[in-house]
Amino acid sequence: MSRLSTRLPLIVAQGGIGPAGRTSGFHAYRRLVMDKMDTADAMATLNSLSRLTGIKADDRDGLLNATLVRKLDGTLFDADAVLRHKALNTKGASEMLLSRKQLPIPVPASWQVTDTQDKALVKVTIPEGQPMLIPETFALPVHAAGQLPTGFRPEKLYASRNHPRGLAMTVYGASDAVSSMGVDWDVLDKLVSPEQVSVYAGSSMSQLDQNGNGGLLQARLKGKRVTSKQLPLGFAEMPADFVNAYILGSLGSTGTSMGACATFLYNLRHAVDDIQSGRTRVALVGNSEAPITPEVIEGYATMGALASDKALRALEGLAESAEPDYRKACRPFGENCGFTLAESAQFFVLMDDELALEVGAEILGSVAGVFVNADGPKKSISGPGAGNYLTVARAAALGRNILGDESLQRRSFVQAHGTGTAQNRVTESAILDDVAAAFSIENWTVSAVKSYVGHSLATAAADQMMSTLGAWRHGVIPGIQTIGGVLADDIHNQNLNLLTDHLETGVNGMDMALLNAKGFGGNNATATVIAPHKTQDMLERRYGKEAMALWAARNERVSARQAEAESLKQTGEDSPIYNFGEGVITPEEVSVSREKVVLQGREVQLPTENPFSDYC
Incomplete structure (x- = not known):
């Protein structure tokens, strides 16, 4: 052809x-x-x-x-319970107990942190107007x-x-x-x-x-x-x-x-x-x-x-x-x-x-x-x-x-x-x-x-x-x-x-x-x-x-293979193709010359002509 x-x-x-x-x-x-x-x-x-x-x-x-x-x-996800954070501001000073490990770094300058009898815990006094983000859920429109x-x-x-x-x-x-x-x-x-x-x-x-x-x-x-x-x-x-x-x-x-x-x-x-x-x-x-x-x-x-x-x-x-x-x-x-x-x-x-x-x-x-x-x-x-x-x-x-x-x-x-x-x-x-x-x-x-x-x-x-x-x-x-x-x-x-x-x-x-x-x-x-x-x-x-008749004859084999593949899909016997880490080409399997690159025995010819010869 x-x-x-x-x-x-x-x-x-x-x-x-x-x-x-x-x-x-x-x-x-x-x-x-x-x-x-x-x-x-x-x-x-x-x-x-x-x-x-x-x-x-x-x-x-x-x-x-x-x-x-x-x-x-x-x-x-649940469209009626989507997570978001609600922005709040405290209206008065408040206190809370926190694990010492949970203290933010750095501790906000406006916070007062004092020790407690439990060395693992601290008392934190938070001033008025402290901004907070509190988790809540909402429904999507x-x-x-x-x-x-x-x-x-x-x-x-x-x-x-x-x-x-x-x-x-x-x-x-x-x-x-x-x-x-x-x-x-x-x-x-x-x-x-x-x-x-x-x-x-x-x-x-x-x-x-x-x-x-x-x-x-x-x-x-x-x-x-x-x-x-x-x-x-x-x-x-x-x-x-x-x-x-x-x-x-x-x-x-x-x-x-x-x-x-x-x-x-x-x-x-x-x-x-x-x-x-x-x-x-x-x-x-x-x-x-x-x-x-x-x-x-x-x-x-x-x-x-x-x-x-x-x-x-x-x-x-x-x-x-x-x-x-x-x-x-x-x-x-x-x-x-x-x-x-x-x-x-x-x-x-x-x-x-x-x-x-x-x-x-x-x-x-x-x-x-x-x-x-x-x-x-x-x-x-x-x-x-x-x-x-x-x-x-x-x-x-x-x-x-x-x-x-x-x-x-x-x-x-x-x-x-x-x-x-x-x-x-x-x-x-x-x-x-x-x-x-x-x-x-x-x-x-x-x-x-x-x-x-x-x-x-x-x-x-x-x-x-x-x-x-x-x-x-x-x-x-x-x-x-x-x-x-x-x-x-x-x-x-x-x-x-x-x-x-x-x-x-x-x-x-x-x-x-x-x-x-x-x-x-x-x-x-x-x-x-x-x-x-x-x-x-x-x-x-x-x-x-004649060429189309030859194609039709070859296509009969292809159609048979397609039917086999469809049968496997319909019976659940197939699985996606996923070749993880297989056939990796190592540097030892690559060779380069002026004419070609060979990878695991497969040759890729390099360009041999100047496509801009009219300009040269």
Whole structure:
């Protein structure tokens, strides 16, 4: 096969964990459209959820209630008893007995300390006006979140050693993607040079629980000590580091780009650019975000960004003491009151087309391009701007250029950012409506997966990818079922079909999808993703029918391996990949010459040409 100057990045595997369950096997997607699945697929997904939660597989209602956006279930913390310190000032002098060892260093100058008969105790006289911080608890104003399935604890599945939740989710999610590929990583590792592997993964808010930066910043205020792991494990790019060190053993390109809610698409762009240029032949790209902590919830709630209990009750016309329908907390493009925070880890394996055909990899789709634009001048750093017009229009134009006007106008759909805020419903619908008009799209299908799984920040567009790949496999695009079929009066939808119910398109009914993300600060990104049947058509035109027949024969073996892996997951016999301390390369196993570096017998050729010869 001859090389393309621009290679086509194929999506060959997916894996992860989020509020809808396990991503591989299309189970998370199926949970979104469970009422449209046949009996066999529905039962398989219920069994998958049973393995995660410990709830019996025949308890359909129990399993469904343990997933998606719902009331905080107490797994992470008690939302009605969150610890804080209340600031007090004494109104008169007071005395107390303290252990001598408990005296602060230095003792405040205004304190009078006297000995007692018990040498271990001292009497302390505190003057009037002494400031104090007294522990108390309070209830959060927000009780809805997109949580991992109730009972699922990723850190219990491997030797996690006090890993932050986002990293435990990374280990599970990335392992799920790699193990579901149907091709052994060791086989791929022998086919490509070490520098031809890329890993782009991270989070937008770092690791914020007690085992990460959250515990680091709170330790002294809580009278505890900082641990040796909290700071290093808190870095935002740590998911990529974990994948390289403990899952793939990769020596290739790595890192993360942080773009708030557009972060996954930023990372996807790196992988796509690497593959298209030939720098990379296989890439693992994804994100893991675990932001459901009291501090993050309170922060977004204070901004007025989250759907609070009070606001939900107002939407539903409920009394102050009534409990709102937390299932419907996120209401994109309907009457809404804020977004719903979520946790999710999603990972995808991409290959260049030649390598994918060579190993018979599954073709879930392909990524034609990812476009990123800032907003330009802004009145408010948190307000929307013009950049998303550019990204959506550029992505639509690319799809038209590749597949033609008919595919874009009649056989494409959009995975909207669709946060559930009043501002987003107006601004994003206006952008999509204007772009649709410009490209003569009369009824552009729009879905919004956050209505099911909430807003996972860095991972948000990866949740969209999960839903998109599932829609192509099963022929159903999830509708926005949390708004009761009623769109808000102020949205722009002259040229849009904002789905209020599932849309059955058939397996080959849609040729392409646009994944759209709008991030805090003006971080906009839109990806053009091509359906598997169209991707195969493109490959056949490039490589010929004989090459595709050879791929199909190889893919039979891959499919069998995928079925074996799925069976192990369904019976609970699998475990995450976590190779701690294995295969470490020592200095004695590295040799360097003018032409190459050799690591444990594997050669990496050094550059031999001057890329700026025209300047020299």
